[in-house]
Amino acid sequence: MGEKRGMARMLLECSLSDKLCVVQEQQYEVIIVPTLLVGLFLILLAVILWLFIREQRSQQQRPGIRGSAAGPPSRSPSWEATGRGGKVLVPLKETSVESFLRASTSALSKLQVPREQFSEVLEQIYNGSYGIIYRAKMCTGDPAKPKNIVLKTLKEPAGLHEVQDFVGRIQFYQYLGKHKNLVQLEGCCTDRLPLYMVLEDVAQGDLLSFLWTCRRDVMTMDGLLYDLTEKQVYHIGKQVLLGLEFLQDKHLFHGDVAARNILIQSDLTAKLCGLGLAYEVHALGAISSARTIPLKWLAPERLLLRPAGIRGDIWSFGILLYEMVTLGAPPYPEVPPTSILQYLQRRKIMKRPSSCTHTMYNIMKSCWRWSEDNRPSPRELRFRLEGAARTADDKTVLQVPELVVPELYASVAGISIESLSYSYSIL
Known part of the structure; x- marks a missing residue:
């Protein structure tokens, strides 16, 4: 009888001990497994954040052109460009105006x-807000033949960012x-402040002023004919498209095609100016939020704040034909x-x-197709203009x-009266 009680006590103790072991093992599992899972989650989250930050930095260093093929980078520590003067390398890491000017003047x-x-x-x-623009004369080596130029200056005092x-x-x-x-x-002066940008002088001024003068009962003025025919409209339009083709070949677009942004020579040669927006896209990869462009010239995708591109210039070109x-x-x-x-x-x-003839109106309508993919390219449109001419x-x-x-024009067009003061305000 005593032996049976002893064996029962041993079985009970073993059973209780086994249960205690199982409970302890389960407690360890409850603590350790969630801890491991939380740790793995935090490590995974850190890796994802690191990859995201690296990608953001990479995009900032290599901005592309919104709505078109990527252009050459411009806001890296330095960038190289090939133009009329060959290759240029201007470092952007300089920390003072003086050191930056020394480096840029050499380049x-x-x-x-x-x-x-x-x-x-x-x-x-x-x-303007950036500085004063002058018409001046520049010596060319022959005192009897000075050259008229436009001198664009940077307002002082100027900080490193402005320079x-x-x-x-x-x-x-x-x-x-x-x-x-x-x-x-034509050249520049960047050895010291004040800084000068030297641009060619197109003495006849902007196309919009030329068109307004054509309304007057005048045949010629300063040697320029102020009579415009349908064929001459095609002639001017073709030259604007040649300029747009050139920009497109460099993976750029103009962004503000309008009569006020075209200069006209006495032989009716047209020259695109107002390239500030193209520069911003080239340098920053996007249009500056501070830049305002008259709404009535913008394509629908621009009004809807979608990425801009050369087909938006085609829409604006249709407005130019109307002008x-x-x-x-x-x-x-x-x-x-505001209701456009x-x-x-x-x-x-x-x-x-x-x-406006039906032929020209049909060309305008092809520029004003809602979908930008359905609008012609600058080259296709130029061929149409050449055929119509x-x-x-x-x-x-x-x-x-x-x-x-x-004043009335500015109100209806939705532009500031100051922007009409003179064509070179937008160089």
């Missing part, structure tokens, strides 16, 4: 113009190189500027002006009896 040595060559300032053209931006714009013009339908860079055939009328005269997006979303476009009227002069009131 831009082929563009430097001695300051003493500016013999005479003819007039102040524009006083780098100004030099960057000079660098951008050099990267573009020469093209007969773009305003040309030329109406001798400088504001687009969508019956639509308030809703107007376009209803798939409405401008009606054919009375002075062969049968265009070269005798009938375009006529609009009303003279323009700049």
Whole structure:
């Protein structure tokens, strides 16, 4: 009997001991397994964050052009460009204005113009937020033949960021190189402050002012004919498209095609200016949020804040044709500027002006297709203009009896009256 009780006690103790062991093992599992899982999760999260930050830094160092093929990087520590002066390498790591100017002047040595060559300032053209723009004369080696130029200055005092931006714009013009339908860079002065950018002078001024003068009862003025025919509209339009083709070949777009941003010579050679937006996209990879562009010239995708591209310039080119055939009328005269997006979303476009042929209007409509993929490229559109020009009227002069009131025009067009003060305000 005693032996049975002893064995029962031993079995009970073993059983209790086994249960205690199992409970202890389960407690260890409850603590250790979740701890391991949390640790693995934190490690995985750290790896994901590290990969994300590395990708963000990589994108900042190599910005592309929104809406088009990527262009050459510009905001890395330095960037190389090939233009009329060959290769340029301007370091951007300098920490003072003086050291930056020493480095940039050496890199831009082929563009430097001695300051003493500016013999005479003819007039102040524009006083903008960046600086004053002058028309001046520059000595060319022959005292009897000084050259008229436009002198763009950087306002003082200027910090390192402003100096780098100004030099960057000079660098951008050099990267573009020469093209007969773009305003040309003639040189620069970057050895010390004040900084100068020297641009060619297109004395006849902007196309919008030219169109307004064509409304007057005047045949010639300063040796320039102020009569415009349908065929000449095609001639000017073709040159603008050649300029856009050139930009497209460099993976760029203009972004603000309008009559106010085109300069005209006495032989009706057209030159695109207002390349500030193209520079921003090239240098920063996107359009600056501080830049405002008149809404009535923008394509729907631009109004909807989508990525911009060369097909947006094609939409604006259709507006340019309207400007030329109406001798400088504001687009969508019956639509308030702030309502233009809703107007376009209803798939409405401008009606054919009375002075516009059906052939030209059909070209305009091809530019105003809602989907940018359905619009022609600059080259395709140029071929259409060349074909239309062969049968265009070269005798009938375009006529609009009303003279323009700049204040009223600015209100209807949705632009500031200051921007109409002179064409070179947008160089």
